[in-house]
Amino acid sequence: MPTEHIVRSYDEDLRRLRDMTGRMGGLAERQVADATRALVRRDTALASEVVQRDAQIDQLEREIEAFCVRLLALRQPVAQDLRVVIAAMKTSNDLERIGDYARNAAKRAIVLASLPSIGSLAGFERMAQLVQENLKAAMDAFVANDAEAARRVWEADEPVDAIYNGIFRELLTFMMEDPRNISAATHMLFIAKNLERIGDHTTNIAERIHYAVLGDSLPDDRPKADQSAFAVVRPAGE
């Protein structure tokens, strides 16, 4: 029964694609977690590991793309299957960017370990944890083909933006209090921004999954709380 054989192995291909993408997501989560841990513990060895490990994520992106190209050429999927293949390709793209942001945060953590520490890193830990949870939930939704779970992730980014705004204002205040804080605070600002962008990419992934499963888009306006592009913090006494 060659037809049945082809059908079964096509399903296997799709499952394998979901697994590869899920594995890439797991690696990206770990990079975010380790970059944040390296920052908080001033652990430059761990930060260097994160920087090195980014090549694995890049490699997975290439593998997923090659697998998708083969799958499109040989299986010529349509409807939901086709949307899932496209979602996998675009998701691997987002995960590659997430990996880049984690690597950049790790590089900055190495520099920060050599500078006097300023403020609390509790906000960074909270933000990183939320972002990781959302990323994990998004990837679970992808593997399970669950549009409703994807929608919940898409709606869950608002607290991430709120913490980012708080960190932004706090760091600017530290800079104003003492110019010796400026180098460290600038690197911390960029790390916070990286985490916020990782949150944005996670909502992108959630949108793609929702679209892949149902074939219709989520609305344009996602609940958003990031107002930092409009923020002005003034020095005390001004």
Add this chain to the structure above:
Amino acid sequence: MPTEHIVRSYDEDLRRLRDMTGRMGGLAERQVADATRALVRRDTALASEVVQRDAQIDQLEREIEAFCVRLLALRQPVAQDLRVVIAAMKTSNDLERIGDYARNAAKRAIVLASLPSIGSLAGFERMAQLVQENLKAAMDAFVANDAEAARRVWEADEPVDAIYNGIFRELLTFMMEDPRNISAATHMLFIAKNLERIGDHTTNIAERIHYAVLGDSLPDDRPKADQSAFAVVRPAGE
């Protein structure tokens, strides 16, 4: 001759896809140019236009994706044609991010117009111009299916990184000289970072085009000069 008709209209589809992607690239270029012009001229009306116009880029991304899905399902392209379709989808994704960076820069330009100006904006203008030229060259390479032109774009990002590093150090120095510069300098730091990231996305696009045309990847290590993640600037006299 139905076969010939189908063949011709398939070529037309591919040409239309290249045109749509080229148009999206042109709009992204214009957004980068206008966001920078708004920053330099402190023109909040132009900045607001850039913010509004971003929805057009998002819309084009959706149209390109829908067109690609239809093309894949109905035409089932293989080999170079398939790679071009995938490159168009991924490129539209990069262009959407470039649009987001331009919009974010425009939002910050609105705030900056209300703050005292610091330093020269010549570095921003130079950086924006290089980034735009590279983006234009990348999109021309896409429309012309020219791998060699794509490789040249891929190699041309180094001066962008070098200007970014100079701006980064200069802004940190302004912050240290006077805490009243900190709010403005922070927004300017993020705008410079946005331009640098636009440069990175442009090299991504160039890589995809190269891959689409030839079916083999450019090497992992691109010439890069951005060392700012490792930068430490100390206050004078420390």
